[in-house]
Amino acid sequence: MSERIKLETPFQDSRLKELNAGDMVYISGTIFSARDAAHKKMCELAADNQPMPFDFNGTAVYYAGPCPAKPGEPIGSVGPTTSGRMDLYSPTLIQKGLKVMIGKGLRSKEVTESIVEHGGVYFAAIGGAAALMAKCVKSAKVIAFEELGTEAIRELVVEELPVIVAIDSKGDNMYQKAIEQNRE
Amino acid sequence: MRIVQTDKITGLVQNLCIDANCIIGDDIMQSFSKCASCEKSALGKEILTTLSKNAEIAKREMSPICQDTGMTVVFVTIGQDVRIEGGFLEDAINEGVRRGYEKGYLRKSVVKDPFDRVNTKDNTPAVVHYQIVPGDVFHITVAPKGFGSENMSRLKMLKPSQGLDGVKDFVLETIFEAGANPCPPIIVGIGVGGTMEKSAYLSKKALLRPVGTPNPDKALDIIEKELLQKINKLGIGPAGFGGSTTALAVNMLTYPTHIAGLPVSVNIGCHATRHAEGEL
Structure with a gap:
């Protein structure tokens, strides 16, 4: 996609705050995949005051559960899953220092408020473009909850993962704007 | 009376699971390009082109189009003059799903119990719909459904x-x-x-x-x-x-x-x- 902002991990707070809903961004660096079951477990750890499975500082959680990797490949197809299912858990994780989330679809009012309060950002990726997105993943390894299979937490090294700012640090929402601009 | 062997059914289901997940229909591919030409948003056009590209990669490399390779929905149309030999039909179908999801590097997304939510690790069981019709046809459609x-x-x-x-x-x-x-x-x-x-x-x-x-x-x-x-x-x-x-x-x-x-x-x-x- 044209005219993209390039963003590398570790993300700097000042750069996250400059982003606006609708901006197109390429993400490079180390991010972590986690979805429903891993989120439930992380919140259970948080409730017990246990450390998180990885350092949230400067990185992102990518809501995704990949296909198995073929021999010689780092990962199988891996696109975003629906973020709304993580809404219940996200404010707890944002409280713990998570600032960047990647997924697809709308978030709850509570998540948006947490994003604004902590200067975070929520990116949307293209749902279903999973074979293409796997090409952006250079390496992958399971770092927690291996028993969850595809739902385990994986450390992913990505190169130019294409995303769009869906909710910025001011709380502006790309999906709402898109409807307002395109509804006939 | 026509006899259909269950091992043939397993083989067919296995192949259909892989094909369905990796090859997008020509009808949808044509629709992508048709819609890209009349899409009013520039970004929308770009997304449609990206989806076509994704489908081309998936087909070429026999990789899943989407990481959510679904719960496997199977439609079986079976003529009343067909007899199944070699075991129970639904076991044969589930065996085909098991093999297809393993051999095709497809994601296993099924949990055994809606409350306990422990993954069955082979994407079984499938959801199977049977339709009994006159004659001796035996037809299967595999339609993996993402959630x-x-x-x-x-x-x-x-x-x-x-x-x-x-x-x-x-x-x-x-x-x-x-x-x-x-x-x-x-x-x-x-x-x-x-x-x-x-x-x-x-x-x-x-x-x-x-x-x-x-x-x-x-x-x-x-x-x-x-x-x-x-x-x-x-x-x-x-x-x-x-x-x-x-x-x-x-x-x-x-x-x-x-x-x-x-x-x-x-x-x-x-x-x-x-x-x-x-x-x-």
Whole structure:
């Protein structure tokens, strides 16, 4: 996609705050995949005051559960899953220092408020473009909850993962704007 | 009487699971390029091109189009003159799913119990629908169903007085609320009539009709075209990033119903709405 902002991990707070809903961004660096079951477990750890499975500082959680990797490949197809299912858990994780989330679809009012309060950002990726997105993943390894299979937490090294700012640090929402601009 | 062996059924199901998940239908590919040329949003056009590119990579490399390789829905059409030999038919189908998901590097997304939620690790069991017909045909369609779109599907028991307008309103409401979640551009399957579960079954079956083919029922065809036009004015667009291509097709099936009821189900299929079929 044209005219993209390039963003590398570790993300700097000042750069996250400059982003606006609708901006197109390429993400490079180390991010972590986690979805429903891993989120439930992380919140259970948080409730017990246990450390998180990885350092949230400067990185992102990518809501995704990949296909198995073929021999010689780092990962199988891996696109975003629906973020709304993580809404219940996200404010707890944002409280713990998570600032960047990647997924697809709308978030709850509570998540948006947490994003604004902590200067975070929520990116949307293209749902279903999973074979293409796997090409952006250079390496992958399971770092927690291996028993969850595809739902385990994986450390992913990505190169130019294409995303769009869906909710910025001011709380502006790309999906709402898109409807307002395109509804006939 | 014709005999069909279960090992043949297992082999067929295995191959159909892999094909359905890695090869997007020509009907959908054609629809992508057709819609890209009339899409009003520049970003929307780009997303449609990206989806075509994704499908080309998936086909070339036999990689799954989407990481959600679904819960495996299997439609079996079996002639009443067919006898199955070699074991239980549904075991043979599940064995095919097991092998297909392993050999095809497909994601295993099924949990054994809706409450305990422990993964079965082989994507079984499938959801199997049987239709018994005259003759000795044995036909299988494998339609893996991703849950980004399944979760946004809805069923409502309308009052007969709400009529066709009530059905249309419910469809539009469902699609609008679904927004970006079901990975638009979507295929909309609508089942109207029958009982509660019959309408749901019809809505899923409706997704199997190739995109761009007219409904053989003229009256339904007119309704489908009107709904498609209205859905594409909602503004959701490709990937939900805004645009005039929210749906590629609206497919409707109906069935006789009760004097007191008007069941309607909307089953949303994502842009990859996958299915592969074969006969023995």
